Amino acid sequence: MKFVDEAEIRVEAGDGGNGCVGFRREKYVPLGGPDGGDGGDGGSVFLVASNNLNTLVDFRYNPTHRAERGQNGSGSNCTGRKGEDCHVRVPTGTIVYDAETGEKLGDLTREGEELLVAQGGFHGIGNARFKSSTNRAPQQATKGTPGEKRYLKLELKLIADVGLLGMPNAGKSSLIRAVSSARPKVADYPFTTLHPNLGVVRVDDQRSFVMADIPGLIEGAADGAGLGMQFLKHLARTRLLLHVLDVVPYESEEQPCEAARKIIHELTQWDEQLEEKPRWLVLNKVDQLPAELVDVHCQTIVDELGWQGPVFRISALRGDGLKPLMFQVMDFLTQASHDPEE
Structure with missing residues (x-):
């Protein structure tokens, strides 16, 4: 629908x-x-x-x-x-x-x-x-x-525990498709999701959380460019943002660090409180890098961004690193729900 x-x-x-x-x-x-x-x-x-x-x-x-x-x-x-x-x-x-x-x-x-x-x-x-x-x-x-x-x-405004944030083609749809029953469109050519998708992620028989795949943002989204302004508001209710970054962008797209900075800028322009929301960096598509270059390439991105928060390396397509990521997300949400300040 x-x-x-x-x-x-x-x-x-x-x-x-x-x-x-x-x-x-x-x-x-x-x-x-x-x-x-x-x-x-x-x-x-x-x-x-x-x-x-x-x-x-x-x-x-x-x-x-x-x-x-x-x-x-x-x-x-x-x-x-x-x-x-x-x-x-x-x-x-x-x-x-x-x-x-x-x-x-x-x-x-x-x-x-x-x-x-x-x-x-x-x-x-x-x-x-x-x-x-x-x-x-x-x-x-x-x-x-x-x-x-x-x-x-x-x-x-969608009510989800976790929101996926990133540029078009970063792999957000592939990620939510891999960890939940949501079935957004994915393909081997560049395109952007046109509407949010919700998926329930079950980490075990007793624990689960809701994840939202928000359409990719572009530069100027907070001012109405693309679909970003229409859907940025859905991130306001989430308790955790997963900033999905394509470590091997499509040849016509900008480099990972530049893409990440533009996303952070759009968050600030839209709502300063949204920028302060807990945000984890998820480096996707590491399977497309030679094994001997994964560590160096990912660390270079983290250093250039000056990223201080948690960093995860995954391949949404192959499933690499998804299970540890989902368990840590669940642990974070469980702890946050017991925090008296929440």
């Missing part, structure tokens, strides 16, 4: 039902009084987070969502039925904005979390409620109030 991470929808809550003007008309009851019942409240619209969804594409074809109107009151003091609420399922990680004002209404980050986005109208009052000692036969009743109607902008 095509990945869509932004959508605009219209939500309409139900109007409140009108109150009724009615009087008792029964045989042998000569002094029957007012008995008009109240209307029912209109249904409200709620957004509900669901882990079973990972795209907003359905809203492209179904942009309007309405709750039910409250039923009108009737005689014999019968109150109208309340309108049914409308529950709209959205992917977990969806941020909701008022499309007209830009106000942030909520952030749905947990399975089953609900957000009220349109309040149903209040019910009208029947004439029985207006009866008093001085007004024994009231003729007035009130109408229900209209339900809220508004346009919403939905923005999906």
Whole structure:
């Protein structure tokens, strides 16, 4: 299914039902009084987070969502039925904005979390409620109030433990394909992934984490070049970034150190907090180097970058070094989840 991470929808809550003007008309009851019942409240619209969804594409074809109107009151003091609420399922990680004002209404980050986005109208009052000692036969009743109607902008930020960061063709798709059941497209010619892919990495029977393959960045991504700006926001929720670097770039591509510096610059331009997020260097495609040159070549890259964090050498294609990397990622996430500052 095509990945869509932004959508605009219209939500309409139900109007409140009108109150009724009615009087008792029964045989042998000569002094029957007012008995008009109240209307029912209109249904409200709620957004509900669901882990079973990972795209907003359905809203492209179904942009309007309405709750039910409250039923009108009737005689014999019968109150109208309340309108049914409308529950709209959205992917977990969806941020909701008022499309007209830009106000942030909520952030749905947990399975089953609900957000009220349109309040149903209040019910009208029947004439029985207006009866008093001085007004024994009231003729007035009130109408229900209209339900809220508004346009919403939905923005999906993927919720993943680990994000893969790198230039196009660095091997991110091959990596997530090798360690999880995700099946992004891979090929032996240069191209870039067009939408994020999520994969569950199981390191053993009891432990697993979610990894996100983000489309490759290019220079100027933070300013809107390429696909980078559209998907950089997905890295904000991750707890660890794996900076994947191609040690033997395609002949038309720039050298590893220059590519790494451009990625770091784009992170800074987009969000300084994103640059400070824990980031590990993953040197990919070491299988394409002669065995005797692997150590020297990789160390040269690390030295030129002045990299101070963890460094891993892998071959996503052959599977070299993947198991130790995944176990260390799992250990890091486990420790982070027990850190009181997290």
